[in-house]
Amino acid sequence: MEELRKIYNAGVVGAGGAGFPTHKKLSTRVEYFIINGAECEPLLQTDKHIMREKADELMLGIEKAAGLVQADRIVFALKKKYSDETYHLKKAAEKLNMNMEFFFMDSIYPAGDEQILVFEVTGRTVPPGGIPMQVGAVVSNVGTLLNIYYAMEDKPVIRKYVSVLGEVNDPVILDVPIGISVRECISAAGGSKLDSFHVILGGPVMGKIIAAEEIDKRGITKTDGGIIVVPSDHHLIRKNALSLRHMINQTRSACIQCSYCTDMCPRYLIGHPLRPHKIMRKIGYSEEIDESFIDSLICCECGICELYACPMGISPRLVNVYVKKKLREKGIRFQDNGSGIKDLSLREHRKIPAARMFSRIDMNKYDVKRPLELKRVDTDTVSISLKQHIGKAASPLVNAGDRVYAGQLIASVDFEDVGANIHGSIDGTVMKIDDFIIIQKTSNGVMPC
Ligand code: SF4
Ligand code: SF4
Structure with a gap:
């Protein structure tokens, strides 16, 4: 399909998360196309700026993307308090006569997490370790959709x-x-x-x-x-600098198994079998990481357990980060044992106000x-990573000494691969290539041929 090709050509990836290649995400039909305007991390204003100042372009990107997945329902999810942004978005949607719903969320943390957003909008739980497509939804961030608009005009990211x-x-x-x-x-x-x-x-x-x-x-x-x-x-820097030894000792001596970390874990509350207090109990007994730790793999690292819930200042999130790394090294993949909770009504009373979370830290x-x-x-100088996305790194198409221009394709992946194309972002000369392509501006400038 021509539009998917354009998105692939432009190197569009998920702008708000891990960088999943967008031409792959939009290649299947779904029921819900959800636009993520909830900005998970409330201090940042990047998405709000796009929603206010680029609403028309954004809406054109949404129209194109929702058309590609042939969505039955297009839902724009954002926070209730974003009144100014809502005004601009509604105006832009009216101009296009778009059949779009707005879903207004409370200012909870982590509102913009893809799986939490899907649950809020559809009431469906994405299977643990799975993707929204499995429950008939695709989620795209506003930055990604703006890039789709530009891709339709053949402008790369x-x-x-x-x-x-x-x-x-x-x-x-x-x-x-x-x-x-x-x-x-x-x-x-x-x-x-x-x-x-x-x-x-x-x-x-x-x-x-x-x-x-x-x-x-x-x-x-x-x-x-x-x-x-x-x-x-x-506080956050000191916390992240803790050694694993310190964390494990702390767990052994101070974890009272109160299970608050589990009770407030947003993934547990949507029915995933993630119980951080059990992971902490296990690591307290044995540091040998094996399949019994498998539930760590579905932790989204939101930090609620250690920065909000734990009364003892212990670090379930950082332990999960360590355990996940070990499990991946051993090639152990997540398998759902079906032990997630069934009563999802608990969640309603355990939502974490974003302001309280951020004042705690x-x-x-x-x-x-x-x-x-x-x-x-x-x-004058840019260092462009060949792997800014999930999947395969892009392969360089240029050599050291080549002159390139802003917008030129400098590294590529095949359309069939999970990966994304990379373009030069300034006019200049390629100075070095390893995992990055370094481009330096040349004094006489470089013109596209
Ligand atoms: S960081 Fe903690 S609260 Fe967040 S998903 Fe992981 S275990 Fe749950
Ligand atoms: S909240 Fe803290 S003390 Fe309670 S079980 Fe979890 S890690 Fe242990």
Whole structure:
């Protein structure tokens, strides 16, 4: 199909999550096409900006994507409090006479998690370890849908909106070329207020933590939506730095098996057989990771168990991260034993207000209430990863010394493969190729041929 080809050509991937290649996601017929405007990590304003300022383009992207999956129902899910965004979206939908429903959610955490969103909208539980398609739904983030709109105009994904927040002088949303360094993004937000800082790439809980020394090397990818600068002694940084030995000792000496971590786990509450308190009990007895830990594989790492629920300051999420890694190394895959809870009404009383979650982790102070301004930033050097998506890394199509232009295909995957094409994001010369393609601007510029 021509439209899927265009999406593949443009290298569109899920912009808000792990980067699943979009041409693969939109290749099956489903009942529900759900637009994820719920922004899981509330400090970030990237999606809200798109919903307000790019509503017309977004709606055209939605129309195209929903048409591809031949959805019976198109549902735009966003938070009740996003009144301004709703106004712009409704206006844009009316212009196209679109048959679209709006689903307004409470400000709960983690509202934007794909499986939680599907449950909220459809009342259906995605099978543990499964994907929404198995219950007749496809979920797309607003950033992805905007990129679909551009793909229809044959414009590849070469730029990205990124919210830069936290301990910076001027919190801002940046429009940057893919591959620009995190340091340049922080500088464009007025620089860090602190000498000693760490950076959270993504949202405060599920984002990846990097040290200040790494910010020159780390380039922005198609899936990065936020940069949060925090003090190096911030609670989240100290928590993530704990050694496995410390965590296990802590579990042995302090876990009282109260099961609050399980009672509040959002995956457990939609019926998945994930019981973090049992995982903690097991690891307290034996550090040998085997199939009895298999339920760890369905943890989404939302952090509710350790940052909100546990009264003893123990770390079920980090233990799960470790256990998942070990299970994958051993090639152990998840298998559902059907032991998830059946009474899903419990969930209604155990939803976690996002504001309370973020105040617990000392992040509310970084919540900028006003809409952030957009600033376009360009650069002389980009470091573009060949694997910014789930699946196969893209294979380079250029060599060191080649001149390339912004928008040129520089690495590709086959249409049939799970993977995504990669394009140059600035005009320049290819300096180096390994897992990244480094492009540097040349003084005399490079014109497309
Ligand atoms: S991080 Fe904790 S609360 Fe979240 S899904 Fe995993 S076990 Fe459940
Ligand atoms: S909430 Fe904390 S103390 Fe209670 S069972 Fe879970 S890890 Fe143990």
